[in-house]
Amino acid sequence: MGEVKAIKGADWKLEIGGLTELMGEKEGPALLFDRIQDYPPGFRILTNVFRTQKRAALSLRLDPNLSGIDLLNGWRMKLRTFKPVPVSVVEGGPLFENSMSDGEIDLERFPAPIWHEMDGGRYLGTGCCVITRDPESGRVNVGTYRCMIQGKNKVSVKVNKGKGGRIAMEKYHQAGQPCPVAISLGQEPSLFLASMSPLSPEINEYEYAGWLQGAPFPVVPGPLTGLPLPATAEIVLEGEIPPLESKDLPKEGPFGEWYGYFADTTVGEVPLMVVKKVYYRNDPIILGVPPLKPPNHYVSVPLGAAALWDQLEQAGIPDVKGVWGFVYSAQTGPFTVIAIRQRYAGHSKQALLVASGARAGAYGGKFMVVVDDDVDITNPYDVIWAMSTRCNVREGVDLVKGVWTSPAEPAIPPASRSPRGYTMDRVLIDACRPYQWLDEFPQVNVFPKEYKRDLEKKWKL
CATH class of the missing domain: 2.30.110.10 (Electron Transport, Fmn-binding Protein; Chain A)
Known part of the structure; x- marks a missing residue:
């Protein structure tokens, strides 16, 4: 309960938008506006319906206790059961x-x-x-x-x-x-x-x-x-x-x-x-559902990442462990992260190339990053850590030019904007440990999760 908050008397000139942004930043309740200035009672607006992962899960008919990559994967598994209902x-x-x-x-x-x-x-x-x-x-x-x-x-x-x-x-x-x-x-x-x-x-x-x-x-x-x-x-x-x-x-x-x-x-x-x-x-x-500055997304999980995850697997990319986006709309957006468990030399580059051209990854894309599956791809700090420490820039960064993008892309030069359509280049970043010397790569300086869980239990932390 408590998932909707009623607000009466807000002004349609900015106040409704400002309150929507403010409550979205707090991942608070959905807002139901009534008695809007200049309007009679009963002409209402509802915002932030899907802003929390709990409400998103409920809308998708999934377990409201799911979150992060588990929620996205739950949605992906549900999609596989799709049968059109006339x-x-x-x-x-x-x-x-x-x-x-x-x-x-x-x-x-x-x-x-x-x-x-x-x-x-x-x-x-x-x-x-x-x-x-x-x-x-x-x-x-x-x-x-x-x-x-x-x-x-x-x-x-x-x-x-x-x-x-x-x-x-x-x-x-x-x-x-x-x-x-x-x-x-x-x-x-x-x-x-x-x-x-x-x-x-x-x-x-x-x-x-x-x-x-x-x-x-x-x-x-x-x-x-x-x-x-x-x-x-x-x-x-x-x-x-x-x-x-x-x-x-x-x-x-x-x-x-x-x-x-x-x-x-x-x-x-x-x-x-x-x-x-x-x-x-x-x-x-x-x-x-007004778009807002990320990470204040109108849907709290990048649903388009589920489609890209499936498209990668359908293209024959093995052991994809997750896909996530940090700036997204219906697609995964201009910063997409893919987690794989490497199986052969070139596996990571193959995943990047497929993702950059797949329909669910192409529109609005810009940076494509692939990481090992020990990286939490929903955590930007973990992703940046992997990029900073595992990417050999000389070998691990490539550019693909002229891919379909959104006209909302702010970095398209004015002279390149055209009613005939828009393209943008893709930066492909391989932030996996190099497969050829995977066994020699330095070990991560962190205690195992299981050991830390045991410590929490023992010391009642």
């Missing part, structure tokens, strides 16, 4: 308790915060689910992309190159047609976790959410677009993204991103949704 198509639902159409629509009727001090506007969508359908295959995609209010009935949807929603949108636009789209602004945790996960394109996020929650996910056909809407959602926007020219697209950003910097101020790049219908429950709750 959706349950229903008629109506609490989502349709209220609605707005056409001239009635005013997106600022909902308390979209200014989350960070230098944000370029009000971001209604941070913990959102953006729903599209591929016009060729008919495959539905649900993804999470930041959404900034651009007018009473307009919102920019920052769906980046290579993402499933972007690919579907571009197919419509290439045919000269608008892309039907719906955005859920508050929904079951299972659907948000599916939406922000780097799933294979053939996996349907609704069916993944149904598997995660142990029951078919209820959807209702959108009255305007026919897209499957989450029937139990809090708020859904329904409309289209027209094929506009760059000169007709507004400024988007800046926005505080998961790297820990304000990033991505663009003009003429980010798609613009025209909202034609709005549906919302009585007393709706917006899910707020």
Whole structure:
């Protein structure tokens, strides 16, 4: 108990964002904001839902006592049991308790915060689910992309190159047609976790959410677009993204991103949704998941590391003992650490090369580090110790150029930024003891864990 704290009367201008950051730093309870300044009671925002490992474990339907690499591995093992659960198509639902159409629509009727001090506007969508359908295959995609209010009935949807929603949108636009789209602004945790996960394109996020929650996910056909809407959602926007020219697209950003910097101020790049219908429950709750400076991550464990761990094993890398990230979003991010038990010369380099190109490790990556399995990869001090003492810089550091990355990457030079996409180099760091003279490498100056546990028991420490 005590996992949610109610806060009444906070200002949507910075206070909600500041309180979210402050409580996230303390790994405190989730925050439920009500009676927000300028808004009537019942228009609410919920933040920090997944900030602690206990709440993350509960959301993943895992043992809440798991933590660190055990929690990540527990999630990885659960993923191996994945079987898609078909959706349950229903008629109506609490989502349709209220609605707005056409001239009635005013997106600022909902308390979209200014989350960070230098944000370029009000971001209604941070913990959102953006729903599209591929016009060729008919495959539905649900993804999470930041959404900034651009007018009473307009919102920019920052769906980046290579993402499933972007690919579907571009197919419509290439045919000269608008892309039907719906955005859920508050929904079951299972659907948000599916939406922000780097799933294979053939996996349907609704069916993944149904598997995660142990029951078919209820959807209702959108009255305007026919897209499957989450029937139990809090708020859904329904409309289209027209094929506009760059000169007709507004400024988007800046926005505080998961790297820990304000990033991505663009003009003429980010798609613009025209909202034609709005549906919302009585007393709706917006899910707020603003990116914050690491280690204040909105999900307290790097779930993308589980996917990279599996991809390494699927590529034939033996004895991978763990994968972790320290600056991450849905992927492991720009500092990824892999632990292996070395079995042959070149084993560590092979792991690095595969990780740098695997889908779960490529997007947003920069530094890839491999260490021996005696290193606690969830402890940055232990990782830095291994890098400092075991890496032969002359032989153990390599560079791979031009790998897919996130537009939020702050170190991309201004002259290299392009709406056609972004790349960044990878630094591969072998911080394992050299396999060729492994037996001769100095022994670690530390007592065995078992001996220290015996001392604690004997001396009641």
